Structure formats: C-alpha cells, structure tokens
Amino acid sequence: xxxxxxxxxxxxxxxxxxxxxxxxxxxxxxxxxxxxxxxxxxxxxxxxxxxxxxxxxxxxxxxxxxxxxxxxxxxxxxxxxxxxxxxxxxxxxxxxxxxxxxxxxxxxxxxxxxxxxxxxxxxxxxxxxxxxxxxxxxxxx
Amino acid sequence: xxxxxxxxxxxxxxxxxxxxxxxxxxxxxxxxxxxxxxxxxxxxxxxxxxxxxxxxxxxxxxxxxxxxxxxxxxxxxxxxxxxxxxxxxxxxxxxxxxxxxxxxxxxxxxxxxxxxxxxxxxxxxxxxxxxxxxxxxxxxxxxxxxxxxxxxxxxxxxxxxxxxxxxxxxxxxxxxxxxxxxxxxxxxxxxxxxxxxxxxxxxxxxxxxxxxxxxxxxxxxxxxxxxxxxxxxxxxxxxxxxxxxxxxxxxxxxxxxxxxxxxxxxxxxxxxxxxxxxxxxxxx
Numbered sequence: 001x002x003x004x005x006x007x008x009x010x011x012x013x014x015x016x017x018x019x020x021x022x023x024x025x026x027x028x029x030x031x032x033x034x035x036x037x038x039x040x041x042x043x044x045x046x047x048x049x050x051x052x053x054x055x056x057x058x059x060x061x062x063x064x065x066x067x068x069x070x071x072x073x074x075x076x077x078x079x080x081x082x083x084x085x086x087x088x089x090x091x092x093x094x095x096x097x098x099x100x101x102x103x104x105x106x107x108x109x110x111x112x113x114x115x116x117x118x119x120x121x122x123x124x125x126x127x128x129x130x131x132x133x134x135x136x137x138x139x140x141x
Numbered sequence: 142x143x144x145x146x147x148x149x150x151x152x153x154x155x156x157x158x159x160x161x162x163x164x165x166x167x168x169x170x171x172x173x174x175x176x177x178x179x180x181x182x183x184x185x186x187x188x189x190x191x192x193x194x195x196x197x198x199x200x201x202x203x204x205x206x207x208x209x210x211x212x213x214x215x216x217x218x219x220x221x222x223x224x225x226x227x228x229x230x231x232x233x234x235x236x237x238x239x240x241x242x243x244x245x246x247x248x249x250x251x252x253x254x255x256x257x258x259x260x261x262x263x264x265x266x267x268x269x270x271x272x273x274x275x276x277x278x279x280x281x282x283x284x285x286x287x288x289x290x291x292x293x294x295x296x297x298x299x300x301x302x303x304x305x306x307x308x309x310x311x312x313x314x315x316x317x318x319x320x321x322x323x324x325x326x327x328x329x330x331x332x333x334x335x336x337x338x339x340x341x342x343x344x345x346x347x348x349x350x351x352x353x354x355x356x357x358x359x360x361x362x363x364x365x366x367x368x369x370x371x372x373x374x375x376x377x378x379x380x381x382x383x384x385x386x387x388x389x390x391x392x393x394x395x396x397x398x399x400x401x402x403x404x405x406x407x408x409x410x411x412x413x414x415x416x417x418x419x420x421x422x423x424x425x
Contacts, residue, residue: 003189006180031175036167039179039186045335047197047342050190074195074342137193 004133007039011049013069017056020116021083027119035123046072051129057085058105059097070106076136078109080129083117144288148223155218159354160184166387173391188347196343199248206244207348213237214352218359224286227275235268248340256336259324262398263314266405270311273409277304277417278366291369298367303416305367307408309382312360318390323398
C-alpha cells in the first residue's frame with residue numbers, strides 16, 4: 001500500500017516571482033481552500049518534502065539554490081511549476097537576468113498555467129503531482 | 142492479569158492510542174481555525190509515507206540514536222505499567238529524551254544543532270519536575286509501582302493539586318505545544334523551531350513521530366497516576382487536559398527559552414515543592 005497519495009508534503013520555493021502566485025499558494029492553506037484536508041503540509045524543509053512547488057522563473061542568482069533544494073529532497077520527488085513565469089519565464093522571459101522556466105534546471109513533472117495561477121488550479125496541479133509521485137515510487141520500488 | 146502483560150500491551154497499543162490522539166488533535170485544531178482539517182488517520186498515513194521514502198544518512202550514529210530514542214520511550218511506558226519503580230522510570234524517560242537531542246546534535250548543521258540545544262533546555266526544564274512528581278506520588282500513596290498506586294485509597298490529585306497544575310504546564314512542553322514548543326512543533330512552521338528534525342528524513346523522521354506517540358500515551362499513564370481511583374477517570378482527565386492543551390496551543394504565541402526554563406522551574410518549585418512541603422507540615 002502506498003501512502004504518498006494521502007500525505008504529500010510540499011516545499012514552496014519562490015524564484016523570481018512577483019509574489020502573485022505565492023499569495024495564491026498560501027491562499028490554498030486558508031480556511032476557504034484548506035489543502036490540509038488532503039494531508040498536504042507546507043513543510044519549508046527540503047529533507048521532509050515530496051513535492052517541490054516553484055513559483056517564478058530562474059535567474060542567474062538562484063540557479064544553484066533551486067538545484068541544491070532539489071538535491072536535498074529524498075526520493076521519490078516531483079517538481080510542480082506554478083504560474084506563467086515558472087512554466088516559461090512569463091512576462092520576465094526576456095529580462096537580462098532571467099534564464100527562463102524552471103525546466104531549464106530541473107525536470108518539471110507538472111506545469112500549472114496562469115498569471116497568477118488560481119488556488120483551484122494549484123491544488124489540481126498538486127493532485128497531478130501526487131500521481132507522478134506514485135509512478136516514480138513504483139519505478140524505484 | 143500480571144503487570145508484565147500490561148507492559149506488553151502498552152508496547153502494542155500505545156502507538157495506536159498516540160496516533161489517534163494526534164489525529165484528533167489535528168482535526169480539532171483545524172476546526173478551531175475555521176478549517177475542515179485532515180482525516181482522523183492522517184498521522185498514520187504520514188508515518189507510513191515516511192517509512193516508504195528514502196532516508197538520507199548524514200552520519201553513522203544518528204539512526205542508532207533515534208532507534209534508541211524510540212526504544213527507550215517505549216520501554217519507559219512498558220516499565221511503568223510493568224510494575225517498575227516509578228522514580229526509576231523517570232530516569233529512563235530522561236534518557237529517551239536525551240537521545241533525541243544527541244541525534245539532532247550529531248548532524249553538522251546549524252539548524253539541527255540549535256534544535257538540539259533547545260531540546261536540552263526543554264529537558265532541563267521538564268525532568269526535575271517528573272522526578273519530584275513521582276516522589277510526591279510515592280509519598281502520598283506509600284506505593285512505588287503503577288499498580289500499587291492504582292490500588293491506593295488516596296486520590297492523588299486531591300492531595301497534590303499543585304503537582305497537577307505543574308504537570309499540566311510541563312505536559313505542554315512534552316506534547317510540543319505552544320507557547321513552549323521551542324525545539325520542535327507540530328504546526329507547519331517554516332522557522333528555526335523545527336530545527337531538531339531539520340536533518341532527519343524518511344524513516345528517521347518516522348522514528349521521532351512514533352516515539353512521540355509513545356510519549357503521548359506515557360503522559361496519559363502519568364495522568365492516570367494522578368487520578369488513581371480508576372483508569373477511566375484518568376483517561377477522562379487526560380481528555381480534558383489535552384483539550385485545554387489544544388486551546389492553549391491555538392491561542393498563544395511562542396515564548397523564548399529563558400522564559401520556558403524560568404516558568405517551569407517556578408512551577409516545579411512553587412507549586413509542586415510547595416505542595417509537597419505543605420503535606421509534610423500538615424504531618425502526613
């Protein structure tokens with residue numbers, strides 16, 4: 001029996017986002033959306049996390065930080081890119097310091113579109129992330 | 142049944158009890174915050190998942206120490222119900238808590254090390270009280286084992302109201318509740334406050350969680366010692382106390398470690414010490 005489906009712990013990392021998506025991510029924890037219903041915990045510690053939720057694009061300065069966070073997460077793990085910037089660089093894509101979406105540095109499993117992404121679609125993305133997590137567990141087990 | 146069987150039953154049933162209490166806790170806390178909250182069995186799902194996840198071993202001694210933490214925490218309860226001397230069990234309890242601090246301190250990371258230091262402060266704050274409490278219980282009932290205290294005709298809580306008050310305060314620390322949750326917290330806090338477990342992953346974190354379930358059941362057994370007329374009365378008292386703890390947890394903010402140490406020592410000396418002194422003066 002697998003418990004990943006019932007207990008996905010999330011690490012939220014803000015790349016170079018405008019904070020719009022971050023506010024929507026935090027809105028998921030509020031009484032209106034209450035993702036803890038699904039066993040989701042916002043851990044803030046890569047060593048406890050199953051899902052890396054990234055908002056905003058990668059820039060020259062945070063490439064190493066994003067990679068380091070991903071490396072510290074124990075297997076199995078998935079990456080969910082939330083919002084237009086995390087998916088492709090978004091409105092900042094052509095800025096001099098921006099590298100592009102998160103998939104430039106990490107293997108992204110789920111893309112959640114939107115500017116800002118709505119809490120409903122973020123939760124939907126996490127649910128798809130859980131399915132990807134389950135597949136990875138089967139492969140490693 | 143002989144006490145040894147009660148001890149073995151504790152080993153098997155305490156995690157179920159502790160996990161269910163944790164599940165109820167999370168649901169009640171969520172309701173207090175206007176949320177629905179996770180399923181009742183969520184703590185079991187979490188530990189199940191942690192056991193299935195990869196564990197990063199930072200050094201060769203962290204895992205043995207965490208296993209030791211779990212074993213000694215379980216052993217404390219088994220010894221207590223199994224009829225060992227009450228004061229002896231508090232020393233085993235202290236050893237279990239110390240192993241957790243040592244495991245966290247063995248990781249070469251500033252967060253983990255700060256968590257370990259805070260855990261030692263918590264240990265320093267809580268342990269003297271438990272020894273005094275057991276000594277007081279032995280003094281009042283004239284018995285030194287769990288079974289004999291339960292057989293005593295004296296209701297301990299009536300004789301030791303100060304100790305009961307101090308126990309509620311110290312239980313707040315042991316249950317990792319705000320405002321005393323300085324080294325580890327069960328809230329999804331993203332701060333230094335979860336430092337103690339910051340370098341534990343996979344099954345290492347599951348050991349800590351399992352040990353905490355044993356600890357919860359152990360605190361319940363301590364409550365039964367204080368309300369020794371019947372086990373049902375003790376369980377009811379634990380239920381009321383735990384409800385108060387959840388309320389306190391959701392309505393206070395964390396305090397600094399200096400205040401944790403000071404307030405528990407004051408409670409230990411003034412409430413418990415005063416209580417025991419009063420009993421001596423009254424000529425018991």
